[in-house]
Amino acid sequence: MLIIDNLHAEIDGKTILNGLSLTVGAGEVHAIMGPNGAGKSTLSYVLAGRAGYEVTGGSVTFLGQDLLAMAPHERAAAGVFLGLQYPVEIPGVSNLMFLRTALNAQRTQRGEAEASGAEFMKLARAAAEDLGLPFDMLKRSVNQGFSGGEKKRNEMVQMAVLQPKLAVLDETDSGLDIDALRVVSEGINRMRSPDRATLLITHYQRLLDYVVPDHVHVLVGGRIVRSGGADLAQILERDGYVSIAA
């Protein structure tokens, strides 16, 4: 589904990703762990196509297409979803308006019929309920006045409505208390299916107790330095990144 090959990327002329390679198959959940500043968020932004993150080498193929040649909205329509580490506040745009516009923009790009008002509301209500976010909060401006945990739940509501093929979740677990962590994990697990994949970026092991990954990778200094099964997360928790990177 996703093939990242020898990816190099820089910000302001500073190399951040330095030869990163990773292959994610359909139906798989991969966890990417690494210390602060390793380049985890940079990887997620490069996959989503954020301006300012310049790819200087390597390739990314998503469902057979050159992902790096696509604009951010085209990547979204193709099925890439980025759950942001720090979700953005947008005053004056309601969550419902934002989400409905996004869903229909994706459907239009894919040549599908737009969702009717009723169909959309049904999807949004179900997602909010599943994620434990009061539906009335979706009537407020995007993420405005939301707590850290509510913002993360809201990202998962968006994911549930948009039904991406590849979810890249950047520290979706940070800032969550244990109940929220459980609810959000269930949301991620519900999305697991043979034709979807998830890239879970985290630097704590605790999320992986709830969403058990098929593969765990350690990202240090802009490249994958070690890969393994779910047990690698436990080793990391015990020994830290330093011993792994050495």
Add this chain to the structure above:
Amino acid sequence: MTALPTRRDEAWRYADLAAAARAWPVTPEAITVAAGTEQTLMLADDAAPGSAGIRQIAVTLEAGARFACYVIAGRGAYGRFALDVTLHAGAHFELGGVLVAGGEQVLEIVTTVTHAGPGATSRQTIRCVAGGTATATYLGKVAVTRDGQQTDAAQSFKALLLDRGATANAKPELEIFADDVKCAHGATVGELDRTALFYLESRGLPPAAARALLTRAFLSDALASIADDSAREAAEARLEALL
């Protein structure tokens, strides 16, 4: 109002004087809002695109009266909305102004709000977007007379500039002769939030749609005080048509 204004006239320093000449002479209008009553005025530059239009309106609010005025402008080559508002005891004046200026358009809102009695309040919210080499201007003077104790006056101006050649001017001015007053004003000129644009695009909105959504949200701040839902929706539809 007979002689044509000149550039030396402070209230006309950003105006398109050649276009103003086409709209000359201006017929002043006057409105009195009777004590304890309420009135709303919607203003738009409805004339054909490329036209020049000047409205010059004097408004007197008697004690306890409320007057709300909303300006939604974006069609005329030159559009000027000048309001001279006098507030008596306990009156309230609400102004929401939306200026959408592109190409070589020059759009301006010019207000003088005089708090002539005690306990009057005024709130002016102006939101502009300017592209091309357009100019959007807000000149807002708040005057508080000796009798204007407990005045509460607020002015908020925010502009988005879409192109390098576009200009936004804001000049709030205070002239205060009472001592117990609250006058707040703020002015900012900026661009669309890049992080918000990326967020919208990453969810599937094409860049133009993302920009339009953020611009509309920014401008509709000025219409948020329209209490009646259907009136507000109608105003927002007008705004949308200008984008």
